[in-house]
Amino acid sequence: MSVTLRQLTYFVALAEAGHFGRAAAQAHISQPALSLQIKELESQLQVPLVERLPREIRLTRAGTEVLTRARRILAEVDDLGQAVRWREGLSGRLHLGVIPTVAPYLLPAALTRIRARDLTLELRVREAQTDALLDGLRAGQLDAALVALPVAADWFVTEPLFEDRFLLAGSDRRVKAWAEDVEQLRPTELSADQLLLLEEGHCLADQALDVCGLTGRGQVDLGASSLSTLCGLVSEGFGLTLLPELAVRVEAAAFDRLALARFEAPEPSRHLALVRRASSSDDGWLHDLGELFREAAEPLLMEARRACP
Missing domain, CATH: 3.40.190.10 (Periplasmic binding protein-like II)
Known part of the structure; x- marks a missing residue:
């Protein structure tokens, strides 16, 4: 068996693109050349790796297993090169x-x-x-x-x-009203309906739910794709959110109506x-x-x- 790194590289590209044409373009080779490399890989392994559908490809069970191992092999090869690249530090x-x-x-x-x-x-x-x-x-x-x-x-x-602490962020009116309603500024005092979060998939959204002791989002979920969008919403009175200290300089300058308050110790952080x-x-x-x-x-x-x- 003589499976090559080139074949594995092209197979990973095909699996990630899901289409011979797109994979060939990303790999900077012709589609027939890519197809030939995949066929040779299947011949070497004596098993079909992809189902060739009219508009896409789908990995077979063997193909899924080969993809996992191919990524691992290519990562190890990259580590070999990295060992040389980093011989003098950064x-x-x-x-x-x-x-x-x-x-x-x-x-x-x-x-x-x-x-x-x-x-x-x-x-x-x-x-x-x-x-x-x-x-x-x-x-x-x-x-x-x-x-x-x-x-x-x-x-x-x-x-x-480093530690990046969370601040309470919102409009001046909302932040002051919330602070007056609670004895101590603690994130666990926030309700799901008060808290605006980034869209699902962002670790910051999960961390916000965790530090606030919440198990889910509120009835009105305006999940934003960026902290800037979130700050724009809360600065205009649409709820409250947690803002990392790292983002304060940029977001406070961008939204002059954005008000901030610091939680009581121990402060929530990431x-x-x-x-x-x-x-x-x-x-x-x-x-x-x-x-x-x-x-x-x-x-x-x-x-x-x-x-x-």
Whole structure:
């Protein structure tokens, strides 16, 4: 049997695209050439891997198993290359993933520091929700991802970064009225019908429900796709939300009607970390990258604590 890495790469591309034409375009080869590689792979394995339908392909049971193993093999090969790339610390090429509730606030300052450290670093950044980033790490498409803990998997090693506390955000009238109605400002005093959340899939929405002791969303669910949309809604009186300190500088400047209040101790928060595959090589580059993110975050967090003491 002589299965090649090229065949596995093309098969993963086909499985992810779900169509020979789209997969060929993404792989920058002709459709007949891609089809030939898949047929040769099926011949080598002596089993059909895909069902060829008129407008799409569907993986067979064997194809699903091969896809899992192919991603694992390609990730290991990428780790082999990474071991060489990182032999002098943070240098070479970096594919980085960042969750959407961090990217617009932290990346501008962090990327400036990363490029200042090494102008030759080839940097690629992907913004996506946590599950998609972890899938990208497993598949070898990313070297590291910035996510909120916990990350429940044996695949990963974490580099803790910093604590990002949550503030209560809303219109001035709503925030003052809520503060007057409760003895202490605690997130557990919020009801599901008061709280606006990001759309499902965002870890911040799950964290907000958890710290507020809620099991589900309210009857009126205006789930937003970004924190900026959420802040725009609550600043106009549509409920209340939890805003990370990391986002205060940008969102407070964008919405002059946005009011903030700090919860009583212990304050609700999230803990952010960099994550890499446990199988990947690390001679200090992940820690170095973490230091740059911590440096970029410090003035944002301090500004939020001055703005809302």
